[in-house]
Amino acid sequence: xxxxxxxxxxxxxxxxxxxxxxxxxxxxxxxxxxxxxxxxxxxxxxxxxxxxxxxxxxxxxxxxxxxxxxxxxxxxxxxxxxxxxxxxxxxxxxxxxxxxxxxxxxxxxxxxxxxxxxxxxxxxxxxxxxxxxxxxxxxxxxxxxxxxxxxxxxxxxxxxxxxxxxxxxxxxxxxxxxxxxxxxxxxxxxxxxxxxxxxxxxxxxxxxxxxxxxxxxxxxxxxxxxxxxxxxxxxxxxxxxxxxxxxxxxxxxxxxxxxxxxxxxxxxxxxxxxxxxxxxxxxxxxxxxxxxxxxxxxxxxxxxxxxxxxxxxxxxxxxxxxxxxxxxxxxxxxxxx
Amino acid sequence: xxxxxxxxxxxxxxxxxxxxxxxxxxxxxxxxxxxxxxxxxxxxxxxxxxxxxxxxxxxxxxxxxxxxxxxxxxxxxxxxxxxxxxxxxxxxxxxxxxxxxxxxxxxxxxxxxxxxxxxxxxxxxxxxxxxxxxxxxxxxxxxxxxxxxxxxxxxxxxxxxxxxxxxxxxxxxxxxxxxxxxxxxxxxxxxxxxxxxxxxxxxxxxxxxxxxxxxxxxxxxxxxxxxxxxxxxxxxxxxxxxxxxxxxxxxxxxxxxxxxxxxxxxxxxxxxxxxxxxxxxxxxxxxxxxxxxxxxxxxxxxxxxxxxxxxxxxxxxxxxxxxxxxxxxxxxxxxxxxxxxxxxxxxxxxxxxxxxxxxxxxxxxxxxxxxxxxxxxxxxxxxxxxxxxxxxxxxxxxxxxxxxxxxxxx
Ligand SMILES: Cc1ncc(C[n+]2csc(CCOP(=O)(O)OP(=O)(O)O)c2C)c(N)n1
Ligand SMILES: [Mg+2]
Numbered sequence: 001x002x003x004x005x006x007x008x009x010x011x012x013x014x015x016x017x018x019x020x021x022x023x024x025x026x027x028x029x030x031x032x033x034x035x036x037x038x039x040x041x042x043x044x045x046x047x048x049x050x051x052x053x054x055x056x057x058x059x060x061x062x063x064x065x066x067x068x069x070x071x072x073x074x075x076x077x078x079x080x081x082x083x084x085x086x087x088x089x090x091x092x093x094x095x096x097x098x099x100x101x102x103x104x105x106x107x108x109x110x111x112x113x114x115x116x117x118x119x120x121x122x123x124x125x126x127x128x129x130x131x132x133x134x135x136x137x138x139x140x141x142x143x144x145x146x147x148x149x150x151x152x153x154x155x156x157x158x159x160x161x162x163x164x165x166x167x168x169x170x171x172x173x174x175x176x177x178x179x180x181x182x183x184x185x186x187x188x189x190x191x192x193x194x195x196x197x198x199x200x201x202x203x204x205x206x207x208x209x210x211x212x213x214x215x216x217x218x219x220x221x222x223x224x225x226x227x228x229x230x231x232x233x234x235x236x237x238x239x240x241x242x243x244x245x246x247x248x249x250x251x252x253x254x255x256x257x258x259x260x261x262x263x264x265x266x267x268x269x270x271x272x273x274x275x276x277x278x279x280x281x282x283x284x285x286x287x288x289x290x291x292x293x294x295x296x297x298x299x300x301x302x303x304x305x306x307x308x309x310x311x312x313x314x315x316x317x318x319x320x321x322x323x324x325x326x327x328x329x330x331x332x333x334x335x336x337x
Numbered sequence: 338x339x340x341x342x343x344x345x346x347x348x349x350x351x352x353x354x355x356x357x358x359x360x361x362x363x364x365x366x367x368x369x370x371x372x373x374x375x376x377x378x379x380x381x382x383x384x385x386x387x388x389x390x391x392x393x394x395x396x397x398x399x400x401x402x403x404x405x406x407x408x409x410x411x412x413x414x415x416x417x418x419x420x421x422x423x424x425x426x427x428x429x430x431x432x433x434x435x436x437x438x439x440x441x442x443x444x445x446x447x448x449x450x451x452x453x454x455x456x457x458x459x460x461x462x463x464x465x466x467x468x469x470x471x472x473x474x475x476x477x478x479x480x481x482x483x484x485x486x487x488x489x490x491x492x493x494x495x496x497x498x499x500x501x502x503x504x505x506x507x508x509x510x511x512x513x514x515x516x517x518x519x520x521x522x523x524x525x526x527x528x529x530x531x532x533x534x535x536x537x538x539x540x541x542x543x544x545x546x547x548x549x550x551x552x553x554x555x556x557x558x559x560x561x562x563x564x565x566x567x568x569x570x571x572x573x574x575x576x577x578x579x580x581x582x583x584x585x586x587x588x589x590x591x592x593x594x595x596x597x598x599x600x601x602x603x604x605x606x607x608x609x610x611x612x613x614x615x616x617x618x619x620x621x622x623x624x625x626x627x628x629x630x631x632x633x634x635x636x637x638x639x640x641x642x643x644x645x646x647x648x649x650x651x652x653x654x655x656x657x658x659x660x661x662x663x664x665x666x667x668x669x670x671x672x673x674x675x676x677x678x679x680x681x682x683x684x685x686x687x688x689x690x691x692x693x694x695x696x697x698x699x700x701x702x703x704x705x706x707x708x709x710x711x712x713x714x715x716x717x718x719x720x721x722x723x724x725x726x727x728x729x730x731x732x733x734x735x736x737x738x739x740x741x742x743x744x745x746x747x
Contacts, residue, residue, distance in 0.1 A: 033351070034584035034658050050345040057554030057590050058521055058582060086520060089556055124441035124715075126503030128519025279737065308741050310726045314441070315492035315500025319723035319745065 003193045004200040006177045009151035010040045010116070013158035014078060016204050018048045021076060024162060026053045028063055028080030028116075037082055038118060038177060060090035064115060068098050071113040071167075078162050081117040084171060085131045090115070098167040099142030114161045114168045119147065120228050120275050121307075121321055122175030122185070126314035132227075132276035132307070137169045138253045138285065144209055145252040147171040149230040150197030153250055156207030164209060173227035183232040183324040185317075212256035214263070218245035221269040221334060224260060224286050226252065229273040229322065236327035242335060252282055260286070261293045268299035269334045273322060278306040300337030303330045346588030352656060356666040363668050366390035366615075367400020372607075374629045376637075381607040385598035388610050388642060391617040396678035398617050406621040411685035417458065417478075417616055418680065421450040421673050422695050424474045426702040427483075428647070431490055431504075434706070435651040439714035440491050442504050446471045448614070448646030448664060449579055451672035454478045455619035456545070456575070459627045460513060463542045467515045467528035470505045471577070471645075472547050479512040483705040493713035499721035499728075522548065522555025525574070529564045529636075532572035543571040543630045551582020553597055554590045562604035565636035573626045574606065574638040577613070579645035584658040601638035613641035614669040616676040642669065723747060 004012060017024045026041055032055035035042030045053040056063050060081055067077035081087045087094070098111045121130035137145045146161055146168055148154040154172070161168040175181045179191045192198030215230055220242055225233045226249040237244045245263050249256065264270045270290050272283040283304040290302060305322045313320050349357040369389050372380065391398045391406065398406070428445040435443040446453075449471065457478035460466070466475050476486060488495025490504040498508060508516035515531075518524055528546030535542045548558055553576055565572055576597045580587045594600050598608035611622045619641070626637045646664035648655050680686035713719030727734060727742045734742075 029582075030584045032345075037583065037652070051343060054345050055585050055589050057592075058551045058585075059554040059556065061556055062554070088520070089522075124503075126442075126506065126519065127501070128503065278741070308726055308745070309738055310730050311501070313501050313726050314503050315496070315718070315721065316723045316726050320726055 001199045002202055003198045004151045005179070005192045005198070006148070006151045006154045006172070007038060007040050009155040009200045010158055010172065011042065011044065012200065012202065013155040013162070014041065014044060015047070017076070017078070017159060017162045018044065018052055020204065023075040024052070025070065025075055025077050026079070027056050027077070029056055029058055029082045031055060031080050036080060038174065040080065040116070060086055060088070061093050064090040064093040064098065067113045067115070068093060068101065068111055071111045072101065072109045076112050076162055078114040078116065081115060083129050084117040084119040084133050085128045087115070087117055087133065091136070094137070094143070094167070094169070095140045099140050102166065103142060110165060111167045112165050114158070114170050116170045116172060118174035118177070119171040120173045120175055121312055121317060122181060122228060124314065124317055127311045130312040132274065134171055134252055135276060135280060135282045138282055142167065144168045144254065145171070146209060146250065147173065147227045147252060148250060149173065149176065149227055149248050151192050151200050152197050153207050153213070155200050156205050157209065157250065159204060160206040160209050163206065168209070171227070175228045176231065180231045181228055182235040184235070207250070209251045210254040210256055212250055212259040213248045214245060214259070215248045216244065216246040218243040218267065220244060220267055221271065221331060222247060222260070222263040222267045223271050223273060224249060225273040226250065227275070229275060232322065232324055232327060233273055236324045236331060239324060240328045240331045242331050244331065255289070257289055257293065260290060264290055264294040265297045268297050270298070270302050271327070271330050271334055272302065272304040273306070273327060274304070275307050275322060277309045278304065279309050281306055300334045303334055305330045346586060346592070348586035348588065348659065350660050350663070352658065352660055354660060356660045356663050358666060358668050361668055362388075364388050364390065366393040367403065369400070369402070371401045371405045371625065374625070374632060375634045376607045376629070378602050378605045378607045381602055381609070384609040385602050386595055386610070388612055389618050389622055390612040390615055391621055392615050392675060392679055396675060396682045398679070402618060402621040405625065406617060409617070409620065411680065411683065413458065414616070414676065414680055415686065417454050418673065418676050418686070419694055419698060420454050420474065420478045421676070423698045423702065424450050424454070424477050425673070426699040427473070427477070429699070430702050430706050431487075432651065434714070437716070439710065439716050440504050441715055443490070443651040444470050444505050444649070445647035446474055448667070448671065449577060449643045450474050451616045451619050451676065452577060452613045452641045452643060455616050456623040459620065459623040460545065461542070463513070463540070464545065465513050465515055465528070465531055465542065466545045466547065467524040467531070468517055468547045469549055469552070469577070470517055470519070471549065473505065473507070476507060476509060476512060476514055479514070481509055481512045481514070483702065484709060485509070487706055487709040488712065491709055491712070491714050493709070493719055494721055495709055495712050496721065499725040501725060521552035522557035526557045526561040526564060529561045529570060529572050532570035533568055536570050541631065543573065543627060545573045545575060547575045547577065549582060550576065550578040550580070550587045550597060551585060551590050553600070562601055562606055562638070566605040569635035571630035571633065572636045573630055574601065574636060576638065576640045577643065578640050579643050581645050581649070581659070583649045583653060596640055598638060598640035606636050606638050608638035608640065610640040610642060612669050613643035614672040614675060616672060617679065644669070
């Protein structure tokens, strides 16, 4: 099997779909000739031609609006927003149009479209290259929201997203494009080639939407995480010496509540992690669901470790990013009760 | 089968192809007249489709715009030249510092310096620029001190923004420099709103909006043009057409439109297209446009025609998408070389003085850089206190933020 970075795995997913479905089309800012600022589409225009892979003007609402028109016509657009921080001009198209097209036309028109975008912090990108807007999409009926944490999942989930009949917001944690990140920015970076999840089949496969993955089995506590925070959780669990179960949600919507509930019923304790700001973040939704489903199994209050409720800073990035030590403290606190 | 077929705009040359600027028409200097200040959009066609140039090939100012400008004092021109050289010194030193890991990010403006440099000198105290990230030269020309400027670039305790913003995203209200956003286009329409406030409140000031050719595609560009046309506020709508938007050729933003200036005409905003590498042309047209706005004749758009000679940013390598020697072949030359030639021609400058000025400015920037680096770099960080994260989110810190700050340990 090949070793791939997450970037290569995403490219491979688009490559597979471009070759097996003539309706698949890829476009966005700088994605054509150059292959994207993160190189996710490198080589695809040369291989499939400009009618399949092309550059767009800098207008996110046009990118998504065009994709909706094509998808409604029967194509399968997979478009890129250069950074999640730049999706907002397209928010109207995504939330008011794509999300509701099936419902409002009573299935006459549908929108099988994928909107890819790099998300999250950890790259010293300041407030306009670091945001985690997942909750702005999970809050909207009609959208699916996916966020992989490994190259293997990235490819399988992206293929599943492209094949999905409904619009999918596909968030790519840019901090782990090239290797897992364990929260230690000063430490040595680990490439995906040195990680088992960097093994990615060349061919078609899917990782179904709506299924979480248990990254570590454990008996004492359940950690719910996604994207980069999965690795921060792994390191925190090592440091805390707690037998925690780490669940990588992979798809935020639809949510794999069954896997979550089974775990929390077993452990009786739960900590939720995300990079995004706290108030009205996706963690609030998770905590509400877990509380309702697992109340009589809980031994301690549910906790969340998140970004602070402030714009993502540049210089103070590591005071902002939910650190291993903050996660360790939360784990310890939940274990006290 | 259908006859409909899509087109995809292409740059004239890609890497490993010979540079080809044969598509770029460079009219002779001095051809276009100076329109009246109340120029109407329907009379602006020749200005929006032509190219206003003042210096001829030898650096001699010719034609009506040269007369309008009059003979600029040599001191003013030397100041402009020195500011551009200073900008180049800053670019050189900071690009280097980024390469050494001392700062996270940097963006050069090589080749485009004349535009902001000459424009800024025509503004008055209290006018407001809404700059893009590539307009640091506005700060240099406004005599913004180097300490806070470099402090921002290093995100250390000299940074007036206390490390909140990515390097280059300055904010300097007293120097007429609005807080720069990373989200393209958004501030173009805000500038129109600011200008409307100038008119409503009668303060006699104007606003200057700035946008790149690529970002003219954004919704807010169109919002700005329309709003400016409807309400006629005192705003100059600058479009810096440097031919590239990261890897994307300007034709992708232009489509079949002839020029960006002509696009403004469609909204009813008169527009002019100017050789942005001609310091005198920039000075003359800026003076005209700013006077027009201030005197109440309404908005005007200016397409500054130039070339982005450097990489898009410190994260970019343009050799992947354009020929390496395009910048040297740019038919409108280099703004520093051209102003230098003009000053030498006037007997107000010399090769020796030029070399000396370049060395002095590099020295000055290097000295300040050393002092600023002593306040911390990314290699040796001394950022402002983490509490800066929470300060200024709101005028009064709400209880939940106070709790979070405590949770952080402050
Ligand atoms: C809304 C938005 N979309 C995308 C980006 C990413 N981006 C940053 S600069 C840039 C190119 C801008 O080109 P142009 O407007 O021509 O300005 P130049 O860089 O040439 O000065 C892009 C696409 C962004 N900052 N904001
Ligand atoms: Mg440009």
